[in-house]
Amino acid sequence: MVKTIFEDIKNSIKGIEINEVSYAERGYHLAVEATKGNLLNIIGLLDKKRFYIADMCCVDYVEYLEIVYLFNNHSSLCRIKVSLKVDPERPVAPTISHIYTMAHWYEREIYEFFGVYFEGHDKLIYLFLHDGIDFYPLRKQRVPVSAEDMKLLNSFKPREEEDTFFVNLGPQHPSTHGVLRVVIKMDGEYVVSAEPVLGYLHRMHEKMAENRTYQQFLPNPARMDYPGALLFNLAHVAAVEKLCGIEVPERAQYIRTITCELNRVASHLLWIGAFLADLGGLTPFLYAFDDRENILDILEAVTGSRLTYCYFRFGGLYNDVDDNFVSETKKFVKRMRERFIMYEKLITKNVIFINRVKGIGTIKQDMVPKYGFSGPTIRSTGIPFDMRTHEPYAAYDKIDFEIPTGTVGDNMDRYTVRLSEMAICLDIIEKAIAKLPSGPINADKVPKKLKPPKGDIYHAVESTRGETGVYIVSDESDKPYRMRWRVPSFSNLMTFPALAKGSLLADAIATMGSFDLVIPEIDR
């Protein structure tokens, strides 16, 4: 697959610089150096071949700014990095938001953090930052924001229309699952447009990463996605291990898999409770938390924390698990399987729930590459895309498991996909416990001050919400030069304005609830 794409691109576009790189070192297969002239051609070609944008970010090498586009394919693994160099004095780049709709928000983010102006973009306003920024935060030197840029960034004005009124959903609202504000323009009971406003929880994790060593950044990923903290921890640790070439022993891989799957079940349980609470049924919330307490007790006995875990280290784990963990986990798996029957009786077969959820918020399959969904959202449309089988890591290549898919892509499908995922997680846990080998839990020679070799790497993990990716650029010092987090809720949220249009307010809220958004990971 990689070879064919390589040949296609080389032949279609004249004078293009494209190289094959070592996947084991870099995490991507092909590197394309684009220029302003042929960027749109390259992107158009990749769009025709049904690639989606995995991530789009900018890195400030002081002599030039490099905009990095990482593409991937849903059907087979082929990651392509397209990079575009722009001049640091007056950075301008062409927009690709007319080809890929998801680039709209990514370009807004790059504009406000780096100052790169995208020609042709229709709404370059603040995304995360708000009024009062005098200089671009993620640049290496202090570059002030020019007056015209400031005016452009500040120009968010909701457009008034006849017979409509604005309702602010949030930032304090029982159903927004975090601090998200959505400005909804309503005509009676129907939603005319919905515009999310982000940035209420922005804590500059990416800037913090540049000022802390790799080891000092370990507690941060858990604060980004608190329900699924172990998976973000795994993304960070696995990316750095891949960059440095550290080999993790097998026992550590299996324990990582088991704890990550337990965390996934806990996160999905939290989602079920919150989703039903949105719809008005307040009791399943407490039943889900009852089950979640069991998982949290097991994980507390192992890691010491209940929510924001900092358990994985470079080369292995912080401490080992004991027999108590194995027996408690087996007990939990047995108990949880019986609880699924209860959830089915109470929720899944309930006619009121089915009527609220079926046929609402349908995602069509042709929307999928434009928006870059991942996780249960994409699996509900019928595409069996899961990073655990697409690009195996930890012990997932040694365990067989199926990938549940939906058919239509409505809220009901997302619900059933997540329920099936929980059941499959229990299967994975059982198989992994049966195969748990003995041995060391930490790699042999891991230097105290980690100094990775020069270069960049992208590594992605299937977190509870979708594809979580870390893009690290290292310059041989002990602090990362740039660390970029690709979070799944960000690309999932982008579809909400399109789906909410024309629906009732109750439906819009149910759709937003079914996406399983966690705002701290969007705002980083």
Added chain:
Amino acid sequence: MTSVVEIVKGFVSLIVGMGVTIKAFFSPVVTVQYPRKTINITPRFRGHTKLVADSERPERTKCIVCGMCERNCPSKSIKKITGEKLEGEKKKTATQYILDFTTCSQCGICVETCPVDALEFSADYNPVGYKREDFHYDLVKEFEKRRQKL
């Protein structure tokens, strides 16, 4: 228009759902009435750190005031470590170790990087106080207090 069969099936599903909640109604509660009853805390719980006694000289801590934990802390929570070199000893002993627990994220990096394993997590899961300064612990003083109790 929904058919009669669908209405009946829907009605039955509602009754089944009500059966689940009534069964829960008559089941025992799963909550623990804290603070009247408490649960046991697992030994690996990550409370604030505490200093470990030296096995040869139990009146002193193992800390040699090297400053590794202070340098490696991501949140700069370890504010000040002072020590003195006593007569006839090779390494320093700690006399003051200020930890600002309000910014600590319980990551465990200080526990890991200590070259003499002088730090450990305590099981203090419910610290209370009225002001922020109540959580600026002096770990050497806490160590002395614990020794007094024994």
Added chain:
Amino acid sequence: MNELKCIISIIGEETTRAVIGLVGVMILVVVNALILTWAERKVAGHMQRRIAAKEVGPFGLIQPIADSLKLLCKELITPHHAERPLFYLAPTLIFLPVLVSFVVIPFDAYLQVKDINVGILVILAFSSLSVLSILIAGWGSNNKYSLIGSIRSVAQNIAYEIPLLLSLLPIIIIAQSFSLRDIVEAQKGLWFVVYQPFAFLIFFTASVAETNRTPFDLPEAESELVAGFHTEYSGMRFALFFLAEYTNIFIVSAIATTFFLGGYNGPILPGIIWFFIKTYFLVFVILWMRWTFPRVRFDQLLNLSWKILIPVALVNLIVTGGILKL
């Protein structure tokens, strides 16, 4: 007894009966609200496998008194541009029709404030007045969310009045009278629920919708519209809205008991105890439903009423009339 005869000779029997009855009704309303606040929390707690309301008094029994004291002491806030006369009128207006409905309910064979011979019509007429007060509350608050909530509530209440009435008509036809006491007397042999199970179900569903309880509580949907039409009310005014809601629950359960479950008929125990047992059983079922089901969406709610409940109720009425004729 002598003082009673003295009073009766001065003002007349009817007036004495009315005064004693109204005092009794007021006491019943307040006690019922206290019981229901406690019961709601306990039922919710135990269904969610936790203990609710434990600290204040044994089993939390003094909790409702603590709640009412708190509400009495709260500041009565009026929003800036609210329409004052309407804003102040709404809580009182929602409360009065409920009191009137208590007048005709037969608690025991002779424990009824006044046995009006068109009893059920009085109840239905006055319960429609509460719709008016919801509208006044929503409009007078000068708040978008309250207005949306009250409009939804008005549409819902109007839509569900019709199945309510249509499901009671077969009973009236069978019992040949509008008076509530006659209906209960006619159930001495067999309760009407055996003859009219569909009418019972339709009446129960429609009454849950009338009282704005889950699954039909869209007007007060917490996760969508903050609190609907009573968002802007605080302190005692809010307490009056809640008092009216709980009393409404009691009234509809009482009517269901009277019409379908035999009223005060029952062996061994005195009639009034049977009446309260049956009524509170139905109240428990209404509380139980709140903590089990999610909310019905607004257009599905209206669809349910106009497209399902009304046709079934009409068919039931015609079939009943047909069978009785033959």
